[in-house]
Amino acid sequence: MYEGIVQELIDEFGRLPGIGPKSAQRIAFHILTTQSFDTTRLAELLAEVRERVRFCSICGNVAEQDTCSICRDPRRSQTVICVVEEAKDVAAIERTREFRGLYHVLGGALSPMDGVGPDNLRFTQLVQRLADATVTEVIIATNPNVTGEATATYLTRLLDQPGLRVTRLASGLPVGGDLEYADEVTLGRAFEGRRTVEA
């Protein structure tokens, strides 16, 4: 335990996700003792971030304007929407540079234990986006865990309408990895999802 404000700072860092007590202490002392560290800049950013950042009125991604840069980009395909749980999943998929369609951020996954039901997620907005039939495919990219799969099932039922193709991301082996290192669940899934190879 440290005195007063130092301990308060450590406690506050420790409340952040992914930061344990030791990391919290290290960050606090770094800030305290490193002269070149610009605390004012960090303080300003922290104060402004919630004011400045908004969520895209169309897809729910983080944005600095009313809509995000992806939704504003005319070069992107308007016929495919990829549904993800969080904005950070958008960033992950964007890194692949393989997907050129639009996104829809749900804001989480169905989880009654955390009090998250359909009303807390952006399902209605998604259905509205599909109303004019421009979109022909919805890719469900929720996490492959219990809550993500439940959300995917819910979506599949919700989006069951003629003329709309609903797909789910494949689960399987990591590329560049060795078969022997894959865990049984992943390997089992990969077996289930095997494909015929064309000669």
Place this chain on the structure above:
Amino acid sequence: MIVAHLSLHDFRNYESAELALSAGPNVLVGSNGQGKTNLVEAIGYLATLGSHRVSGDAALIRAGRDTAIVRARLQHAGREMLLEAQLNRSGANRAQVNRAQAKPRDLPRHIASVLFAPEDLALVRGEPSGRRRFLDQLLVQLSPRLAGVLADYDRVLRQRNSLLKSARAARVSESQLSTLEIWDERLVEFGSEIIGARHDLVARLRPHVAEAYERIAGPDHAAELALQLSILGVQPEEDGAQAPTLAEDVAPADTVTAFRAALANVRRAELDRGITLVGPHRDDLHLVLNALPARGYASHGESWSFALALKLASAALLRAESPIGDPVVVLDDVFAELDESRRAQLAHAVGDYEQVIITAAVLEDVPSELTGRTVRIVAGRIAEDGQ
């Protein structure tokens, strides 16, 4: 497979311990409270990632320490393998296989053990949860993948129970309750897989149990077991005093259909009570001795023999099906409880396993054919006996 060497650091009462073990029978002798069981508990921990005595890991770490280490050198088919588990009071546990970082859940793949201890009487006399744990632990030893299915089922169950509870408290909107069907579907998916796997296991276990019981108690005793499925309307926790009839050992051709129907049946009751009423978490393994339910009818000695038969049967099944050879058979303080003839039968039944580890307070309780190698334990210290 045998454990050739076991080392412990800050595990239970051991600050540090080194124990060499040999193939065949090994006897750990010491007065009560000296730490015999702690040694075999450590072997059990590597094989099951749990203890047969406590549910959490915290009690396994020596008082005042933050980390306990269990290390075992195994031998199987001329190969050696080094397993290590590090139990942390705060933070996740770690594991190593041959000095390379691994996940704790990888450990049980390399080591199998079957431990029989006085606590196992509860398998026969205790609550259904103990029998479910027995089945599930064996399932995971035989097919590690199922650990994931069991964990997922448990997650779905907790989510679904939360939903039912909040529905009961009427804090929930109409649309939220509509997601109950989604959770039903996942419950049925994982639950049916568990039911199928348990059913299959019971079928494979049955002949071994009958044989083991006969071996211990002599012929003209019939030990039977059957899975009682809550989705077929059998509610073991509610049968009260009335003796349950031996459930037809029905594996519904379509478990999924039966599960869905059962959920539809209990929907009202589930909403009233706020919990999930049917599924593998409410099933029981029904034990029958000479056509009477063992729970409530079997004598103390018979219950003991039945529990022992279940453990011997799992050892036999592991021996027959596991790629890593014989499981290490551990008999923790059991000879004191048995009469002369049953001691001899038990010695005979385990005599041909690759490795048997026995703990006893009094060496004389152990049949002489099992006293090859003896180690004395005094106050957390290990002294070779040189025999």
